[in-house]
Amino acid sequence: MYQVGIDIGSSAAKAAVLNEGKLVKTLLLDTGFSGRNTADRIYGMLEQEGITKENAAYVATGYGRISVPYADRTVTEITCHGKGSWFLFQENGTVIDVGGQDTKGIMLKNGRIMKFVMNDKCSAGTGKFLEVMTNRLGLTLEELSGLASLGNPVVISSMCTVFAESEVISLIGKGTPREDIAFGIVESVVEKVVQLISQVQGDQYFLTGGLCEDEYFCGRLSHSLKAPVKSMPEARYAGAIGAALLAEE
Numbered sequence: 001m002y003q004v005g006i007d008i009g010s011s012a013a014k015a016a017v018l019n020e021g022k023l024v025k026t027l028l029l030d031t032g033f034s035g036r037n038t039a040d041r042i043y044g045m046l047e048q049e050g051i052t053k054e055n056a057a058y059v060a061t062g063y064g065r066i067s068v069p070y071a072d073r074t075v076t077e078i079t080c081h082g083k084g085s086w087f088l089f090q091e092n093g094t095v096i097d098v099g100g101q102d103t104k105g106i107m108l109k110n111g112r113i114m115k116f117v118m119n120d121k122c123s124a125g126t127g128k129f130l131e132v133m134t135n136r137l138g139l140t141l142e143e144l145s146g147l148a149s150l151g152n153p154v155v156i157s158s159m160c161t162v163f164a165e166s167e168v169i170s171l172i173g174k175g176t177p178r179e180d181i182a183f184g185i186v187e188s189v190v191e192k193v194v195q196l197i198s199q200v201q202g203d204q205y206f207l208t209g210g211l212c213e214d215e216y217f218c219g220r221l222s223h224s225l226k227a228p229v230k231s232m233p234e235a236r237y238a239g240a241i242g243a244a245l246l247a248e249e
Contacts, residue, residue: 002056005243006042006071007080008064011100011127012210013038016084016240017051018248023087025049026237035064043070057247061239063101075246077239082106082113084242085206088234094202096193096221096229097209097238100127103193105200117199119192126189127210129161133185136168137178144182145216151183164188186220194224207231208238 003018009031017025027045031038039060046052053070060068061080068074085095086108095106103126107115119126134144154176156167171181197205204227211217212235222229234241 002051003244003247004056004058005240006060006068007062007239008035008067009100010063014237014240015042016237016244018244035067039068059243059247061243075243078116080239080242082108083245084238085208086111087241089206093204093206094200095206095208096197098127098211099209103196105197107200115200117196119196132161132165136165145214147179147182148186149216151179154180154184156184156188190220190224205229208235212236
């Protein structure tokens with residue numbers, strides 16, 4: 001019997017498949033315009049590998065969890081990210097998940113969620129903010145981090161993505177080097193994440209979500225938090241893994 005977790009986020013959709021307690025498969029797709037269509041695509045991809053409603057249990061989570069018609073149940077993101085992060089890291093600490101539309105901080109102790117915070121009121125400090133800024137600079141996220149690592153400090157102070165974009169446009173107009181602007185963009189996100197996470201501080205941190213493989217971002221976050229920030233490629237799927245674990249239960 002397979003256990004399938006599906007995490008339909010605002011930007012990316014993830015699926016994780018467990019079998020006998022082991023992670024055997026992951027999928028990553030753009031959510032696109034319709035979460036329902038993306039969920040159907042995920043089912044079709046799994047069906048091609050012999051994973052169907054007949055031999056699997058499904059749990060959905062994330063921004064678009066109600067868009068998964070074949071899910072046996074839906075579970076909140078916080079619960080799934082907490083369980084998935086404990087599965088991956090097996091250590092006490094605070095999970096930082098920088099999502100497309102929100103940023104979450106989850107304090108874990110012995111596999112239990114002790115406290116959590118979430119910023120879902122403003123896109124500043126989220127993946128959406130980075131998407132807007134990289135588009136403005138004509139860069140990919142990887143290129144942004146690469147340039148930022150070469151830049152000098154530039155402050156982008158606006159708390160709102162729209163006004164922050166205006167600041168970037170102004171900096172471009174002044175001829176500010178692109179690497180300096182990139183540095184300011186990354187630091188702006190780091191600062192907002194640190195402000196949020198101050199409510200669930202820990203001795204160490206685990207970065208999940210779409211930035212989990214960005215070594216530069218991870219390093220800047222660690223520098224600002226003055227504590228280790230650990231991650232791994234599978235951390236992108238923490239929510240989906242947690243959902244799969246709940247399907248197993």
